[in-house]
Amino acid sequence: MTAPSPPPSAASARAGADAGSQTLQLFERLRSAVLNLDLMPGERLTERGLEAAYHASRTPVRAALMRLETEGLAQRDGRGWIVAPIDIDEIRALAELREAVETAAVRLAVQRASDSDIAGLAELLETARPTEDEEEVVRAGGDFHVELASLAGNAPMTDAVRGAMTRLARTRWLEVRTPDSREHAWNEHRAVVAALRARDASLASELLATHIRSTNERLVEHLAGERRRLRARGLSIVESPTRPAS
Amino acid sequence: MTAPSPPPSAASARAGADAGSQTLQLFERLRSAVLNLDLMPGERLTERGLEAAYHASRTPVRAALMRLETEGLAQRDGRGWIVAPIDIDEIRALAELREAVETAAVRLAVQRASDSDIAGLAELLETARPTEDEEEVVRAGGDFHVELASLAGNAPMTDAVRGAMTRLARTRWLEVRTPDSREHAWNEHRAVVAALRARDASLASELLATHIRSTNERLVEHLAGERRRLRARGLSIVESPTRPAS
DNA sequence: TACACCAAGTTGGTATACCTAATTGCAACA
DNA sequence: TGTTGCAATTAGGTATACCAACTTGGTGTA
Numbered sequence: 001m002t003a004p005s006p007p008p009s010a011a012s013a014r015a016g017a018d019a020g021s022q023t024l025q026l027f028e029r030l031r032s033a034v035l036n037l038d039l040m041p042g043e044r045l046t047e048r049g050l051e052a053a054y055h056a057s058r059t060p061v062r063a064a065l066m067r068l069e070t071e072g073l074a075q076r077d078g079r080g081w082i083v084a085p086i087d088i089d090e091i092r093a094l095a096e097l098r099e100a101v102e103t104a105a106v107r108l109a110v111q112r113a114s115d116s117d118i119a120g121l122a123e124l125l126e127t128a129r130p131t132e133d134e135e136e137v138v139r140a141g142g143d144f145h146v147e148l149a150s151l152a153g154n155a156p157m158t159d160a161v162r163g164a165m166t167r168l169a170r171t172r173w174l175e176v177r178t179p180d181s182r183e184h185a186w187n188e189h190r191a192v193v194a195a196l197r198a199r200d201a202s203l204a205s206e207l208l209a210t211h212i213r214s215t216n217e218r219l220v221e222h223l224a225g226e227r228r229r230l231r232a233r234g235l236s237i238v239e240s241p242t243r244p245a246s
Numbered sequence: 247m248t249a250p251s252p253p254p255s256a257a258s259a260r261a262g263a264d265a266g267s268q269t270l271q272l273f274e275r276l277r278s279a280v281l282n283l284d285l286m287p288g289e290r291l292t293e294r295g296l297e298a299a300y301h302a303s304r305t306p307v308r309a310a311l312m313r314l315e316t317e318g319l320a321q322r323d324g325r326g327w328i329v330a331p332i333d334i335d336e337i338r339a340l341a342e343l344r345e346a347v348e349t350a351a352v353r354l355a356v357q358r359a360s361d362s363d364i365a366g367l368a369e370l371l372e373t374a375r376p377t378e379d380e381e382e383v384v385r386a387g388g389d390f391h392v393e394l395a396s397l398a399g400n401a402p403m404t405d406a407v408r409g410a411m412t413r414l415a416r417t418r419w420l421e422v423r424t425p426d427s428r429e430h431a432w433n434e435h436r437a438v439v440a441a442l443r444a445r446d447a448s449l450a451s452e453l454l455a456t457h458i459r460s461t462n463e464r465l466v467e468h469l470a471g472e473r474r475r476l477r478a479r480g481l482s483i484v485e486s487p488t489r490p491a492s
Numbered sequence: 493t494a495c496a497c498c499a500a501g502t503t504g505g506t507a508t509a510c511c512t513a514a515t516t517g518c519a520a521c522a
Numbered sequence: 523t524g525t526t527g528c529a530a531t532t533a534g535g536t537a538t539a540c541c542a543a544c545t546t547g548g549t550g551t552a
Binding site for chain 1: 505506507508513514
């Protein structure tokens with residue numbers, strides 16, 4: 001196992017220095033490595049390997065792995081750890097969850113969001129528009145959905161959406177490859193904001209549901225179609241039999 | 247801090263013996279202590295105190311605390327830890343999340359659940375009926391909703407419902423105090439199963455939404471009303487200003 | 493009496509040593 | 523040649539020592 005990110009030059013063992021910073025930084029670095037596919041889905045992770053690669057001791061490594069596990073980015077594999085595989089069934093399931101939660105959230109947002117809240121969301125959308133940087137587009141797309149959900153003023157709902165977007169983050173970069181689909185998604189986002197601004201809960205909800213569903217369908221089709229090609233690039237995509245419960 | 251559960255008589259430091267068992271047992275004991283209110287909401291937890299009280303070392307204590315944090319049963323408080331307070335706004339928010347997720351789940355269950363799946367759920371309901379033990383009723387009530395959600399065959403949805411029920415577990419015992427409300431909730435559960443059996447998605451969804459909403463309203467009213475009395479019993483209930491996001 | 497200041501204790505963060513289970517490799521034997 | 527068995531290695535689980543930040547209590551001075 002090699003260090004996916006350049007290790008800090010002087011990560012000397014300053015025990016206890018600026019509390020939590022070490023653990024948080026390590027977590028962020030591991031998280032980025034997983035999301036950037038520097039650590040490939042399905043890859044084995046060993047605590048001692050990460051310890052060496054990131055110049056941290058096992059305690060913060062374990063803490064980071066546990067946090068990654070709760071985010072669905074790492075999993076236990078027997079006694080050990082693996083980077084969470086990309087699971088096409090999970091992607092489908094998360095889309096269903098998102099549709100349920102986000103449509104409910106936007107209905108609440110219609111009631112609760114202030115005009116300035118909505119203006120802020122619209123602004124976020126506008127500033128994200130011109131970006132050509134793919135990574136930035138993906139991040140902005142995820143942010144939009146999280147910000148939209150947050151207008152419901154319901155923290156657990158926001159957390160649920162954020163969690164789903166995190167789990168989907170590694171695959172969503174696939175969907176924005178073409179400028180077409182990029183433009184398409186952006187227009188749908190704008191339509192949702194317009195309906196929200198018009199305080200039309202049913203329209204906003206319906207537009208959002210359609211957006212989530214269609215975007216996900218394209219993504220899943222793409223993933224299934226490109227499966228062979230992606231595998232050749234070292235990215236394996238599993239398809240677990242639908243498990244009724246976790 | 248005293249040991250809320252009887253410490254194991256011979257919890258000698260058998261390092262590494264039966265892997266994970268120590269950590270899991272500690273987690274379960276801490277979790278039970280929180281859910282049983284042996285550790286009171288808002289109470290300070292220190293890693294060294296728990297280490298001493300439960301005869302475990304800090305490593306599994308920290309792991310257990312981190313897991314409790316992801317379940318919403320413990321929180322960071324500055325550098326330290328506290329048992330998660332009972333937050334009436336969080337309860338309201340979780341009810342909204344549940345309504346969104348569970349109604350969507352039951353609609354999916356109408357399409358996907360087999361007759362035997364539904365029969366199993368009905369059986370769970372029947373066997374839970376005669377129980378007079380309050381704690382058992384609460385557990386069964388939570389189990390019902392989780393099992394119902396699981397019939398959608400969507401693991402993230404099931405996890406979301408389970409997580410919400412866990413966060414609500416410490417307050418739900420309040421709602422079943424009267425045989426009336428107990429009976430009431432049980433009847434509503436039965437009606438949902440009947441609609442599910444009849445493959446009537448809209449009816450099942452509507453019944454479930456009403457059930458969740460009305461049960462939660464009763465609970466929140468009760469909590470607000472009994473706030474003073476509960477505080478006298480050492481149970482403080484906070485009401486955080488609605489935070490738009492976590 | 494009030495307040496500034498310092499020392500001791502407490503606490504979470506980190507590093508690391510040790511334990512046992514599981515895996516791996518090789519060798520001896522059938 | 524295939525299989526069994528043991529030893530070395532690896533890896534996660536656990537215990538614990540040490541660090542720095544923070545808290546607390548008391549003391550001495552203004």
